[in-house]
Amino acid sequence: MNANQRAGAGRTSSAVSDEPTTEPLSNALSAIADQAPVAWDLLAQTSLQPGELEGLRLIEDVARAFRGQGMPGETETRPVAFTWNGLQVTERLGAGSYGDVWRAFDPWLEREVALKLFRGHASAGLDEARRLARLRHHNVLSVLGCAIADDRAGLWSELIEGNTLADLITRGGPLSAAETMRVGRDLAQALVAVHGAGLVHGDIKASNVMRERGGRIVLMDFGAGGEARLLAAQRVRSGTLAYLAPEVLDGAPASQQSDLFALIVLLHLLYRGHLPWSADSALELRRAQNVPPQLLPKQGDPIEQHLCRMIAQGLSVDPRKRVGDAQSLARCLQIQTNMATPVAPIRRHLGLAIAASAVLALGIFGWMLRPDWRTDVKFVRLGESGPVSLEPDASVRAGDRLRLQFESNRQVYAYVLNEDDQGIATVLFPLSDRDNPLPAAKALELPGGVDSGLAWEVGASGGQEEFLIVASAEPLTNLEQALADWRRARGVQRSVDQIVTVAPPELSGAQLNALVRSLEGDVRPESVQKWQFRFTHTR
Numbered sequence: 001m002n003a004n005q006r007a008g009a010g011r012t013s014s015a016v017s018d019e020p021t022t023e024p025l026s027n028a029l030s031a032i033a034d035q036a037p038v039a040w041d042l043l044a045q046t047s048l049q050p051g052e053l054e055g056l057r058l059i060e061d062v063a064r065a066f067r068g069q070g071m072p073g074e075t076e077t078r079p080v081a082f083t084w085n086g087l088q089v090t091e092r093l094g095a096g097s098y099g100d101v102w103r104a105f106d107p108w109l110e111r112e113v114a115l116k117l118f119r120g121h122a123s124a125g126l127d128e129a130r131r132l133a134r135l136r137h138h139n140v141l142s143v144l145g146c147a148i149a150d151d152r153a154g155l156w157s158e159l160i161e162g163n164t165l166a167d168l169i170t171r172g173g174p175l176s177a178a179e180t181m182r183v184g185r186d187l188a189q190a191l192v193a194v195h196g197a198g199l200v201h202g203d204i205k206a207s208n209v210m211r212e213r214g215g216r217i218v219l220m221d222f223g224a225g226g227e228a229r230l231l232a233a234q235r236v237r238s239g240t241l242a243y244l245a246p247e248v249l250d251g252a253p254a255s256q257q258s259d260l261f262a263l264i265v266l267l268h269l270l271y272r273g274h275l276p277w278s279a280d281s282a283l284e285l286r287r288a289q290n291v292p293p294q295l296l297p298k299q300g301d302p303i304e305q306h307l308c309r310m311i312a313q314g315l316s317v318d319p320r321k322r323v324g325d326a327q328s329l330a331r332c333l334q335i336q337t338n339m340a341t342p343v344a345p346i347r348r349h350l351g352l353a354i355a356a357s358a359v360l361a362l363g364i365f366g367w368m369l370r371p372d373w374r375t376d377v378k379f380v381r382l383g384e385s386g387p388v389s390l391e392p393d394a395s396v397r398a399g400d401r402l403r404l405q406f407e408s409n410r411q412v413y414a415y416v417l418n419e420d421d422q423g424i425a426t427v428l429f430p431l432s433d434r435d436n437p438l439p440a441a442k443a444l445e446l447p448g449g450v451d452s453g454l455a456w457e458v459g460a461s462g463g464q465e466e467f468l469i470v471a472s473a474e475p476l477t478n479l480e481q482a483l484a485d486w487r488r489a490r491g492v493q494r495s496v497d498q499i500v501t502v503a504p505p506e507l508s509g510a511q512l513n514a515l516v517r518s519l520e521g522d523v524r525p526e527s528v529q530k531w532q533f534r535f536t537h538t539r
C-alpha cells in the first residue's frame with residue numbers, strides 16, 4: 001500500500017468546535033443563484049475542500065443548463081439551420097482551424113450529436129474520424145460516424161454538454177491543485193489509450209479538452225496528430241506553439257513524449273491561470289524554455305508541493321528527466337489525487353505487528369464494549385460500476401483503489417493504519433489534523449468522502465496487506481502527537497519518484513514507542529473499538 005495523505009481532506013472538520021466558516025460556500029451559492037461570476041480563484045484559497053469546489057462547479061453547470069441551454073433532448077425546439085447528410089444542424093458550437101463544429105440532431109440515432117464540418121481537403125477530416133474510431137475510452141470523445149456529403153467531409157460525435165478547459169479558466173480562474181491533479185490524471189489516462197493505439201494526439205491544449213457537466217473530462221480534436229510511427233518519419237511541425245516541447249521546436253517530430261509535455265503545459269495553465277512561458281515566436285519560446293517557470297507552492301500543502309514538483313519535472317528541457325510514459329504520469333497524478341501526502345513509515349518491529357496482536361487477542365473483526373455504541377466499517381474497492389465490498393480475507397492487486405465505509409452512532413476519532421508485505425507501516429487516516437472527529441450517524445467514506453475522488457491505492461503485489469482501524473471516543477493523544485511530529489518533519493524536499501517509492505524520514509524511538517502505547521491501550525478500553533482486515537495480494 002502506498003500511503004499518502006491529503007491536506008485538509010474530508011468534511012470531518014464540520015463536526016469540530018473550530019468549524020470553518022460557511023461564508024465562502026454561501027457566497028458562491030448566492031453568486032450562482034444571482035447568475036453572477038463566481039470567483040473560483042479566490043474560492044480555491046479558502047477552507048473549501050476540493051470535493052466541495054467540484055460540487056459547486058457542478059451546481060453552476062446545472063443552473064446554467066436550466067437557464068440557458070435547456071436540457072438534453074430538447075432539440076425539437078431548436079430551429080434547423082440546414083441539413084447535412086441527413087443530420088439536422090441547429091446551432092454553431094465553435095470554430096477551429098480545421099472547420100466549424102455544430103450542434104445537430106441525428107434522426108436515425110434519435111440523439112443530438114456534435115458535427116464537425118471540415119474546410120478544404122476532405123481526407124484530413126476522415127483521417128481524424130478514423131483515428132478516433134480506434135479509441136474507446138471514458139476520457140476520449142466517442143465518434144459516431146463520418147462521411148463526405150455536399151462536397152464537405154464531416155465527422156459526428158457525441159455532443160458534450162459542458163465547457164472547454166479554456167472557457168473554464170477564462171470564466172472562473174485557475175483550478176485548485178487537487179482539481180488540477182484530477183484533470184491531469186484523467187487526461188493522462190486518456191493518453192494511455194491514445195498512445196496504446198499507436199497514435200499521437202499532437203495538440204493537447206485547453207480548448208481541446210471539455211469538462212462535461214458532472215465532471216467527466218473529455219479529450220477531443222485529433223486533427224493534428226497521427227500514427228506515431230508515421231509521424232516519426234515526418235518533419236512537419238503541427239500543434240499549438242505554446243504547448244510544443246523543446247525537442248519539437250528543435251526540429252524533432254511530434255511524439256508521445258511531446259504529448260506528455262503538452263499535458264504538463266496544460267496543467268500549469270490550469271493551476272496557475274497562465275502558460276508557463278509567454279512568447280510570440282518559436283525561437284523566443286525555445287529560449288524561454290531554458291529557464292524553468294517559478295512555481296511557489298503554499299508551504300505545508302503537500303498536494304500543491306507535489307503538483308509543483310511534477311510540473312517542474314515535466315517541463316524539463318531534457319526529455320529524459322520527464323516522466324517517461326502516460327501510464328506513469330497517470331499513476332503519479334493518481335497517487336496524489338487519491339491519497340495526498342506521504343507519511344512516515346514505522347519500523348516493522350514497532351509497527352502494526354504489535355498493535356494488531358493486541359487486537360487479535362480480542363477478536364479479529366470488532367470489539368465493542370458499549371452495547372449502545374455501534375460502528376460499521378467496511379472496505380470497498382472502487383470499480384468501473386461503483387464500490388464493491390471487500391470481505392475481510394479478500395484479495396487485492398496492485399493498482400486497486402480502496403476506501404473505508406465508516407458509520408458510527410457516536411462522534412469518534414478514527415485512525416486507519418496499514419502494514420504492507422514489506423513490513424512498512426503507515427498511517428492512512430487522519431490525513432490532516434482537521435479530519436477528526438468524525439460526525440455521528442453519518443455514512444462516510446474515508447479517506448476523503450464519497451465525492452472526493454480520493455482512495456488508497458494498493459502499491460505492492462505479492463504478500464499481504466494488513467489494516468488496523470481504531471475508533472475512539474477521545475483522541476489517542478500519543479498517536480496524535482506522533483502524527484503532529486510527522487507533519488512537522490515532512491517539510492523535507494523529495495522528488496516525484498521518491499514520493500511514490502522512497503521512505504520519508506523515520507520516526508524517533510520515542511515517537512514510535514508513544515504510537516505503540518496508544519495502540520496497545522493507552523486509553524480507557526471502553527472508549528475504543530478496533531478492527532483488523534487482512535487482504536492477500538494477487539498479481
Ligand SMILES: Nc1ncnc2c1ncn2[C@@H]1O[C@H](COP(=O)(O)OP(=O)(O)OP(=O)(O)O)[C@@H](O)[C@H]1O
Pocket residue numbers: 093094095096097098099100101114116141157158159160161164203207208220221223
Ligand atoms: N463534441 C463536442 N461537443 C460539444 N462541443 C464541441 C465538441 N467538439 C467541439 N466543440 C466545441 O467547438 C469548439 C471548436 O472545436 P474544434 O475542435 O474544431 O476547434 P478548436 O480546438 O477550438 O481549434 P483548433 O481546431 O484550431 O485546434 C470547441 O472549442 C468546443 O467549444
